[in-house]
Amino acid sequence: MKRRQFIKYLSILSMVSLSSFVADKKSKKKSKHRQFNSPNFKNGAFQNQIPTPQLTIEKNPFFAMMAFVFSKKERATPISLIPSVQTDLLQLNPSEDVMIWFGHSSYFFQIDGKRILVDPVFSGYGAPVSFMNKAFKGTSTYTAAMMPNIDLLLLTHDHYDHLDYDTMKKLRPRIGKIICGLGVGAHLEDWCFDATNIQELDWEETTQFGDWKLTATPARHFSGRGIQRNNTLWLSFVLATNKYKIFIGGDSGYGPHFANIGAAHGPFDLALLEQGQYNKRWCHIHMMPTEVMQAVKDLKVKRLFAGHNSKFKLSDHPWDEPMLKLAENCKIEGIQNLTPTIGELVYLGRSKQEFSEWWRGLN
Ligand SMILES: [Zn+2]
Numbered sequence: 532m533k534r535r536q537f538i539k540y541l542s543i544l545s546m547v548s549l550s551s552f553v554a555d556k557k558s559k560k561k562s563k564h565r566q567f568n569s570p571n572f573k574n575g576a577f578q579n580q581i582p583t584p585q586l587t588i589e590k591n592p593f594f595a596m597m598a599f600v601f602s603k604k605e606r607a608t609p610i611s612l613i614p615s616v617q618t619d620l621l622q623l624n625p626s627e628d629v630m631i632w633f634g635h636s637s638y639f640f641q642i643d644g645k646r647i648l649v650d651p652v653f654s655g656y657g658a659p660v661s662f663m664n665k666a667f668k669g670t671s672t673y674t675a676a677m678m679p680n681i682d683l684l685l686l687t688h689d690h691y692d693h694l695d696y697d698t699m700k701k702l703r704p705r706i707g708k709i710i711c712g713l714g715v716g717a718h719l720e721d722w723c724f725d726a727t728n729i730q731e732l733d734w735e736e737t738t739q740f741g742d743w744k745l746t747a748t749p750a751r752h753f754s755g756r757g758i759q760r761n762n763t764l765w766l767s768f769v770l771a772t773n774k775y776k777i778f779i780g781g782d783s784g785y786g787p788h789f790a791n792i793g794a795a796h797g798p799f800d801l802a803l804l805e806q807g808q809y810n811k812r813w814c815h816i817h818m819m820p821t822e823v824m825q826a827v828k829d830l831k832v833k834r835l836f837a838g839h840n841s842k843f844k845l846s847d848h849p850w851d852e853p854m855l856k857l858a859e860n861c862k863i864e865g866i867q868n869l870t871p872t873i874g875e876l877v878y879l880g881r882s883k884q885e886f887s888e889w890w891r892g893l894n
Contacts, residue, residue, distance in 0.1 A: 566713035566764060569733045576761035577713075579751050581786055583815045595812060606849040611893035612669035613841055615873035620679050628774065628879040630801070632871055634670040634842035636693055636782070638803060642772050642879065645682045645741070649779055649803075650693040651675070651702065657692030657843045659756070664692070667850070670842040670873060675701035683740055686711035687781025688754045688765035689718055692843055696722065710738065710745060712764030718756070734766060744771040748792045750783035752816050769796045775879055778802040778830055782839065784815040785822035789829035797831035801869075801879065807840025807853040817846075820856040827866055835861065836869040836877070841890075851890040858888060 566572050586595050618631060625644040632638055635657065640647040655671040658664035675698050684706050686694055694715070699722055709719060709729045716729040730738060732747035739745070745768060752765040768779040769792065778792070778799045804826060809817045817839075818826065827835055840853040854870065861868035870886040871877050878884055 565731070566762070569713055569764070571734055571764065572713075577754065577764050578761075579753075579786075580749055580788055581751070583751055583753075583784065583786075585753060585813060585816055587812055587814055598812070602847045604847040606851070606894070607844050607847055609667050609850045609893060613667050613873065613893075614889050615669060615672045616875040617672060618874050618876055620677060623679075630836070630877040630879060631874060632836065632838060632877075633673050634666070634838075634873045635840070636687070636805065636838050638779075638838070639678075640777075640879075642775065646679055647683045647685065647770075648678065648681045648702075648706075649685045650687055650781070651678075651684070651698050652692060652695040653701075654695050654697035657695070657845075659691060664843055664845070666842050667844075673874060678702060678705060680705045680707070682707045684709045685745075685768055685770075685779060686715055687750070687767065687779065688712060688752060689715050689756055689763050690754065690782070691756060692845070693782070694718065694756075699724075708740065710740075710747075710768075712747065712754075712766045714754075714763030717763075731764075732766070733764065742773060745769070746771075746796065748778075748796070749788040750781050751786040751788060752782045752784065767792070771796075775800045778804075778832070780804040780826075782817065785818050785826060789826040793830040799830055799832050801834045801836065802827065802830055802832040804835065804837050805839035806837035806857055807848075808843075808845035809848065809853075810846045820853065820860065823857065824860050824864055824866070827864075832866070834867045834869055836871075841873070851893065854888070854890045 571577050620639065623629065623641055628642045630638060630640050635652060636650045637652050638649040653673060653675045655666045656664055686709065703724060707728065711731055713731045713733050716731045719729055720726050732738065734747055734749045737744060737746040747766045748769050750765050750767045753761055754763045754765045755761060765781060767781045767783060770777040770779060776799050780803055782805050804823055805818060806823050809819050823837060837857050857868060869877055870888055872889045
């Protein structure tokens with residue numbers, strides 16, 4: 532194996548499941564934040580609600596890394612160009628409530644004329660440095676410069692494929708309020724964001740955004756951009772507007788938190804869940820295909836969109852396997868599975884909207 536390829540895999544693994552060897556040169560966490568008083572912060576780190584080993588097969592990170600490096604990865608990266616629709620976000624009709632997916636876990640919403648971004652990554656890579664973990668061909672058709680003024684930015688956690696320094700730096704003048712997990716605000720302050728615009732939440736904390744209610748809910752995952760792990764909180768969000776209840780799942784393995792969130796906040800008009808970059812080796816921190824279906828039932832979801840796929844390769848499954856399996860499982864279970872291409876408008880007010888299975892026929 533070539534040295535460069537080895538280093539690349541090392542970096543990818545670090546973001547998914549193993550200790551990172553790449554220090555984040557762009558952010559030094561401050562220690563003054565209130566995460567240390569959280570009931571979820573114990574023994575010097577945030578803890579999941581149930582035991583969550585990051586690795587399930589090899590206990591030694593080095594052996595796990597080697598096993599992954601030499602595992603089969605047929606079609607893990609697409610040869611084909613990933614299709615997209617170029618929607619002008621500056622020209623949207625403010626009276627239409629819409630959602631747009633930008634690939635992987637980045638989303639835009641316009642609801643009641645308010646604009647929301649979730650985990651924006653427009654740099655073309657999901658890594659500490661630009662030559663690692665490059666986005667698939669065709670998935671970088673949207674840039675930070677194309678974004679309108681953003682009223683609310685939601686950050687589910689601080690991993691590189693969700694919190695991107697280059698994107699945040701470019702968006703900074705156009706972002707209003709930012710809501711994120713405990714400790715994540717320290718990255719933003721290091722990047723010269725105004726602390727008064729940042730609100731950090733702990734699990735089960737609720738805040739108002741105008742007449743909307745936003746609750747930070749648990750996820751089963753981990754955090755960190757350098758060697759230090761779990762010093763910032765990972766979370767999901769329940770967004771309750773006057774018209775819709777939306778679950779924004781972030782990254783999460785399966786766990787009892789889904790049923791708890793479903794009981795407390797469900798049913799949901801729309802849920803954004805992760806489906807992709809799964810692997811038996813790290814099945815506690817990312818959901819396997821059958822687990823997503825159980826999460827949908829637990830949450831009581833009317834319409835599902837599953838992301839965390841089609842842009843970055845962080846595991847070894849065929850790139851289109853998440854969509855194929857999800858489409859098949861949703862047909863069996865009778866779940867409305869939304870499959871827009873990157874940039875395609877999803878109308879939140881329409882109970883039925885047809886989408887193509889855009890991945891079919893691509894290699
Ligand atoms: Zn993550």
